Amino acid sequence: MKKYIFLIILLISISVSSQTDQEILKKIYTQSLTNGKSYHWLNHLSNQIGSRLSGSLGAERAVAYTKEELDKLGLDKVWLQPVMVPRWVRGAKEYAFIETSPGKTTTVNICALGGSIATPALGLKANVVEVKNFEDLEALGKDKIEGKIVFYNRPMQADLINTFAAYGGCVNQRYKGAVEASKYGAIGVIVRSMNLRLDDLPHTGSMTYADTSIDKRIPSAAISTNDAELLSTMLKLNSSIKLYFKQSCKQLKDVQSYNVIGQITGSEYPNEYMIVGGHLDSWDLGDGSHDDGAGVVQSMDVLRLLKASGIKPKRSIRVVLFMNEENGLRGGKKYAEVAKQKGENHVFALESDSGGFTPRGFSFDCNDASFNQVLSWKPLFKLYLIHYFEKGGSGADVGPLKTDSNVLAGLRPDSQRYFDHHHASNDTFDAINKRELELGAATMTALVYLFDKYGINPISNQETIKD
Known part of the structure; x- marks a missing residue:
């Protein structure tokens, strides 16, 4: 029986490796738009849990829920990373x-x-x-x-x-x-x-x-x-x-909370880490669907979509759901601190914290060689009307991971309606469009796939992209 399972896995791997990048991206987008989980997860996070201000019961319940859902995905490892956070109450x-x-x-x-x-x-x-x-x-x-x-x-x-x-x-x-x-x-x-x-x-x-x-x-x-x-x-x-x-309102004593982390271990370079994430906490007026429930569930779905598309990453891919971006950035700082203590090599980090609207592209914090590599992938995304590839910022939570050689990126959705909801009582699930959310999850997955396949060095030093 084990021989048959091994044979099936081998055949899937051979099938994926023989496909062009355009075909792989098509599979990713199809999976997200026809079998996505991001909207389902966000429905629960927003409507069953609600606001998730750091140190609140909502934040505690969100930690438990997202860890449980990541456990169900069959990842190689899922864990909670303790972090002390401020507790302010309205x-x-x-x-x-x-x-x-x-x-x-x-x-x-x-x-x-x-x-x-x-x-x-x-x-x-x-x-x-x-x-x-x-x-x-x-x-x-x-x-x-x-x-x-x-x-x-x-x-x-x-x-x-x-x-x-x-x-x-x-x-x-x-x-x-x-x-x-x-x-x-x-x-x-x-x-x-x-x-x-x-x-x-x-x-x-x-x-x-x-x-x-x-x-x-x-x-x-x-x-x-x-x-x-x-x-x-x-x-x-x-x-x-x-x-x-x-x-x-009043400021209370700090309390313990957690970053939620899940990992697919790399098949060739397990000690090179690529992360994708959003922040699990939100303000307390709405339910935080756009800021940043959308980024949380999109990031979770990246790992699920990689598995569902039959992609076995070369590098270790992590989803990190950061706690306390809104009023302290303690989660992002703690993750970077622990990574440094362990000597972990984070070659790439992608953050989604700009709402769940239609994805337009990415901004990149990287050197010119890596950015030129990114620009060579732009035709693959243009098929999905993704045109915005610019150097610039990435995200607050992944920022502490920056080195001279790695690549940080931020998903850039259409931003014209974002500040209508940002930090207000109308940042609620009814303002989320299912298709736009799922397009964002697929777009993030596609970028992770390409960086994992080709690395962060100039393309001339890597295998040729399969159009």
């Missing part, structure tokens, strides 16, 4: 209003930023100072800011096609806004949500107090884009209006 729903005169108020939509302290128990009410950037704070000075609430109202730049560039151009007001405003005596901070459209949904996200002493820390919240527009207009009409907001 508490009761936040409340805010604009007061134009005593007793005359207009309710607005806010949410506490992750890591913020609470307001006093009865809330906080003060006059408001609107600014666009930190330079505005300096220009106004302490005399005009002390005792007031600073309102950061710099929108994402709408004419940038790369919405992540637009996000990067204004996110510092969210992350460091409280630190900078407290230097001038502000007693609170309100930040325009990082969102390109006008709606009533406040978007949370991480913020820092850096080395600000505990007694100088001030509460920080996001306000919806519609309400940011309203507040700005009302300030222009009457600069003496006041804003009231109340939030009851």
Whole structure:
């Protein structure tokens, strides 16, 4: 019986090795679009578990669920990697209003930023100072800011096609806004949500107090884009209006959580590691379907699709589901730390953390020789309308693995709708398109297959690609 099993495996291996790269990619895409598991996994992760903020019960349940599902795939090894993570809790729903005169108020939509302290128990009410950037704070000075609430109202730049560039151009007001405003005596901070459209949904996200002493820390919240527009207009009409907001969030002691890791051991170079991953944690307002449930299930499906397509990797392929990307990056740092301690050679790492929308291509953090190799594969992806192959960033969790010789990559889906959902209560499963999600999983698998087959050296030193 064992001889027959061995013969079947041998025949499958011979069949795969005789196929062209175009035929292998076709098989991968067909498997994902007709027999994919990513949508099924995400349905459970989003609708049965829900939000997965680091240190929460949801995060704990997500660890258990994804490990169980990876165990079912028949991988060579599945394990949990311990990591200590911060535990911040939101508490009761936040409340805010604009007061134009005593007793005359207009309710607005806010949410506490992750890591913020609470307001006093009865809330906080003060006059408001609107600014666009930190330079505005300096220009106004302490005399005009002390005792007031600073309102950061710099929108994402709408004419940038790369919405992540637009996000990067204004996110510092969210992350460091409280630190900078407290230097001038502000007693609170309100930040325009990082969102390109006008709606009533406040978007949370991480913020820092850096080395600000505990007694100088001030509460920080996001306000919806519609309400940011309203507040700005009302300030222009009457600069003496006041804003009231109340939030009851708190930072608790760190707790232990885990990265979830599964591995297919390489047949020829088992000590060369290639990883694919996303972050298992999410913010608490929605269920984290796009950020980053999509990346988690796509990464899980990469290993399943390799097996289902009859591909036996030369190198060891790992899926890593990182914990705590949103408010600490502890999972990514821990994985890199352990890899360094063990002397593991990570030649390639691919991250999906840009939503589950239609894949457009990849960005690469690598040397020119490796990038030129990638460009030679572009015709294989063009058949699937995948055209974006550019040098640039990869992903926050795989970033700590960077060396002078390896390749880091990030999946780049269409980003035009991503920030409508990012860190908001509408980041939910109903915003996921099954086909788009499965196309992303297949696209990631195809890139992993090619890098495993040809390595990260220039093509001239490798076997010829089979078109």
